[in-house]
Each structure stands twice: as C-alpha cells, then as structure tokens.
Amino acid sequence: MNIFPLKINNLNYSVNENTILKDIHLTCEKNTLTIIAGNNGSGKSTLLKILHGLIKVPINTVRWGDYSTSNIKINQSMVFQTPILLNRTTYDNLAYVTKKKNITEKFYVEKIIEKLNIKIISDINAKYLSGGERQKVAIAMSIIGSPKVIFMDEPTSQLDPAYKNEIENIIVDLSNNGVKIFLTSHDISQIRRIGKEIIFLDKGKLIYHDCIEKFFKDKHCDLVNNYINYG
Amino acid sequence: MLINILETAFNLIITLNDDLFEIINLSLKVTLSALIIAVSISIPFGAFLVFYKNKFQSFIVLIANTLMGMPPVVLGLLIYTLVSKKGIFGFLDILYTPTAMILAQTLLITPIVISLTYEEIYKKNKEYDLLLNSLNLNNFSKLKTLIYECRYALLTVALTGFGRASAEVGAVMIVGGNINHFTRVMTTAIAFETSRGSIELAVALGLILLLISLLITLLIKSLRKIS
Numbered sequence: 001m002n003i004f005p006l007k008i009n010n011l012n013y014s015v016n017e018n019t020i021l022k023d024i025h026l027t028c029e030k031n032t033l034t035i036i037a038g039n040n041g042s043g044k045s046t047l048l049k050i051l052h053g054l055i056k057v058p059i060n061t062v063r064w065g066d067y068s069t070s071n072i073k074i075n076q077s078m079v080f081q082t083p084i085l086l087n088r089t090t091y092d093n094l095a096y097v098t099k100k101k102n103i104t105e106k107f108y109v110e111k112i113i114e115k116l117n118i119k120i121i122s123d124i125n126a127k128y129l130s131g132g133e134r135q136k137v138a139i140a141m142s143i144i145g146s147p148k149v150i151f152m153d154e155p156t157s158q159l160d161p162a163y164k165n166e167i168e169n170i171i172v173d174l175s176n177n178g179v180k181i182f183l184t185s186h187d188i189s190q191i192r193r194i195g196k197e198i199i200f201l202d203k204g205k206l207i208y209h210d211c212i213e214k215f216f217k218d219k220h221c222d223l224v225n226n227y228i229n230y231g
Numbered sequence: 232m233l234i235n236i237l238e239t240a241f242n243l244i245i246t247l248n249d250d251l252f253e254i255i256n257l258s259l260k261v262t263l264s265a266l267i268i269a270v271s272i273s274i275p276f277g278a279f280l281v282f283y284k285n286k287f288q289s290f291i292v293l294i295a296n297t298l299m300g301m302p303p304v305v306l307g308l309l310i311y312t313l314v315s316k317k318g319i320f321g322f323l324d325i326l327y328t329p330t331a332m333i334l335a336q337t338l339l340i341t342p343i344v345i346s347l348t349y350e351e352i353y354k355k356n357k358e359y360d361l362l363l364n365s366l367n368l369n370n371f372s373k374l375k376t377l378i379y380e381c382r383y384a385l386l387t388v389a390l391t392g393f394g395r396a397s398a399e400v401g402a403v404m405i406v407g408g409n410i411n412h413f414t415r416v417m418t419t420a421i422a423f424e425t426s427r428g429s430i431e432l433a434v435a436l437g438l439i440l441l442l443i444s445l446l447i448t449l450l451i452k453s454l455r456k457i458s
Contacts, residue, residue: 054364073367084362087380096376100366 003064003072003148004030004180006051011061013046013204020046021204028197033175035191035212036184038201039227044184045081047201048151051182052078074101078151082158083138085126090118090137093126094144101145108144116140116170132163139170143179150174152183156190168194188228192216200224240435251435258416261329261403262396265336270389273341277348278378281356282370292349298342303335307402310335314406327408332416335402340392347388351381383454390454394447398440 011024021043028034036044049055051062053069053076064072086093094109113122118140121133129137135155142150152171156164172194175181185191191198191212198215200208202223208215216228243251277295280288312318314326314334325331355377363373378385400418407414409423417436424433 052365054361078361078365080361084359086359086362086376097366100368100372 001065001067001072001075003067003075004028005065007063009061009063011047011050011057013043013050013055013057019204021050021201024206026199026206026209028180028199030180031175031178032196033171033181033183033194034197034199035195036182036199036201037186037191037227039223041203042201043204044201045153047199048078048153048182048184051149052076052151054078072148074145075148076151077142077145077147077149079135079138079142079153079155081154083131083134085129085134085137085141087125087127089123089125090129090140091122093137094140097141097144103145112140112144115143132159132166135159135163135167136170139167143174147179149180149182152181154184154186157186164190200227236430236434239431240438243432243435244438248432248435251432251439253412254415254417254420254436255439257329257414258397258418261332261416262336262393264333265340265396266389266393268333268337269341269344269392273344274348274378274385274388275374277345278352278374280345280349281352281377282374292346295342295346295349299346301339301342302401303339303399304401304405306339307335307405310338310402310406326406327410327414329407329414331406332403332414335406336396336399339399339402340396343395344388344392347391348385351384351388352377355381383457387451387454390447390451394444397443 006028008024008026011021012019013021024047036047038044046055050057051069053073059068062069086096088096091109091113094112098108098112113119116136116139118133118136121129121137126134126137135158139152139155142152155171156167159167168190171181171183175194175196183195185195195212197211198208199206200215208218208220208224210218220228280291310331311326314320314323314331316326325334356373359377359380363376368376398418400422403414403416404419404422407416407419409415409419415423417440421433421436421440424430424436
C-alpha cells in the first residue's frame, strides 16, 4: 500500500465563518520529518487533525497516494500536545491500544515497553506519571501497530530539556526507521535540530514549504524572520 | 423518654426482631430490584445519548433532568391511575403488590440515573474523544471504553439512585398500600408506626435507614477517591 506522496488540493476549512485554513496546496514525500510551524492560531493543529481524519474535509482535498484519509487511518496515529491516557496503568494503556488494533502477537506490549525504556513506569497508573513520562507513554501508544505516519502536536512543548532531548531522540529514531512524522512546533532550535522539511502557516495560509536548510538560508518576510529570531 | 425509646429501638435491632427484619428485608428487595432494573436500562441509555447527536438528544436530556425532581407522590398517583382496576394497565393486577412498588421506585430513579450517567459519560467523552477517534473506534467500542473509564463514577450514580429509592415514601405508600407482612417497607412503616404512636419500631427503622444512608455516603466518598 503506497500512501505517498501526500497531496493537499485547495484545502479550506472554516468554523462559524472563521477561516482556519485557506487555499492550501502542497505535496509531501515519504521519509522526511516534516515540521508544521507558524504562530498561534495559524492553523497548525487543525491541519494535523485534518490530515489524520479527526476533522472531516471533502474527500478529494487530501489524498494519500491513491487513497483517502479514511482508507489509510489504520496506518496513522497521533500524539497530542497534552497526552491523552486512560485511567489505567502504563501497561494497560498500551494493552488497550494493542487490543483495539487487533494485534495478537505475544509479548507485543513488553516489546514496546522495552523499546521506549518505560519498564520502570509500566505498573504505575497514568494519572501519577510526570508530564515527560506521560508523553513517552503517548508516543509508545502511537507506535503500536507500526503506523506509516505519526502526527505529533507540539509533543515537547511542556517538557523540561532532559525529556525534550529524550523524546526528540525517539522521534528522530522513528523517522530514520521510515515512519513519516508530521510535527508541529514553536521551538526554532528544535526545528533546526530535527526537521527535514517545513510547512510554514500564517493565519491559515501556506506561506512556505521546502527543506529546512533552505528555510534557514532563504530571505523571508518580517513575520518569518521574527519567528526565526524569537522562536 | 427519648432514652427509653432508643433503648427499646436498639433492643429490637439487637434481638433481630422478626417484624423489623421482615420490613428491612422487603425494603431491600424492592429497592435493589428497582435499582438493578433502572441501572440496566439507564446506564446504556444515558451513555448512548452522548453519541446520539440530534435535536432529540437535548430534549431527552432536558426531560430526564426535569423528571429528576419529580415529587414521588405525583409519580405514585400517576402509577396508581395506570395500574388501578380502571386504569389502562389494570389487567396486570399489580396494585398493592411489591411489583407496583418496584415499578414506582424504578420510574423514580430512572431519570436520575440517565441524567447523571449522561453527565459522567459526556465529560469523559470530551476528555477521550480525540484519542478514541484517533484509534478509529466505532461508537460501540467508544461506549464500552467510556463506561469502563467511568466505572467508579457510575457506581456512585447507582448508589445515588439507591439512596433516593430507599428514602422514598410517597409513591410506595400509594401503590403499595403499606399492607402488613406484604408491602410494608421501612419508610411506610415509619410513617405508619409514628401515626399510631408505636414510636420504638419507627425509631429502630429510622436508625437502620440512617445507617444505610451513612454506608452509601461512605461508599460514594471512597469511590470518588478511587475515581
């Protein structure tokens, strides 16, 4: 199943006559860690939710290869800015997702726990975990079933530098192993460290889409320059 | 005088007085039956309402919220007119039987359980909506997950219903008739025994009711802590 390239054609999205996204056209290839950047209210999270099918748009607006978003949702997962975990232990949260994805492989949960080095918290209820631990569990949940695409909505925005570094390493590792990552971020140093491609939005409009190196070399308008200098 | 009454009341409890425990036994049977029926209907229905998003959803929730405050005597009167000999369900012949009392208590607590279940599941759904949609679950799977996640809160809802049903007097008095050894429950017995001056048995039953109320409160408190 080839779900790349991702093509977005004339994407418009409004809520109560407020335009959230306007005239978005773009094509994304596989195997790149794509950063979606932009100021608050630029439509980053909405774009992620649309790409993941959490917000419905006309079927031909977003195409994954020859498929629509609903056809390939099983190959996607999402990590939210504030991790959403069930009121159960880490192990049970992972077991829940494993069951819902119909994975019958023995010791699958144990493998995921080992992969993300979260054995120490596997028997602790999610409500007692720290922000960083919760985010690691959320990422562990997102990689269950080996999705081809993972959407991450500012996954490190609430974390201290140590956890930020640990989570970034996990994200880069996933990307290097062929998982397409879409990540929203405000953190310009993080964008520089891990990004390969950038989509820059402003007030719902796409104003830049290219590789990261080029983004930092190119001349930009004041808005993007401010973002680069103060982000 | 009060000390004498209390002493006699405690004696009735300690000596396992037959009349007293017959009344307690029937009360628990009626209330628990009503609770099981109401919970079996109302929890799935209240949860279903969260996903049934159209104009009827808010109307049904509004009705349930309104009926939460329905005076039991009015409900008793309504059931009486329905199941009395001349009523449309008169052929069932259940007036002045425990069945009618179970029906009254079920109808009394059903709106409460529906409304509180809806509130709990609605809150949980808001919390987990993105995750459950991200996992591409159908509504039935979501519902199962949300009910499981709300399990302690829903137990509290059930206990609230139990508390309301066990403390109710008006409806069971009207449809049960307070017949000795047949439809006499704690609340109706308290009213009856007090009216005829047999205050000791009334106090003993009152103490048992208070004890049940205390147990429910403690259970709700500990369930809230867990959830």
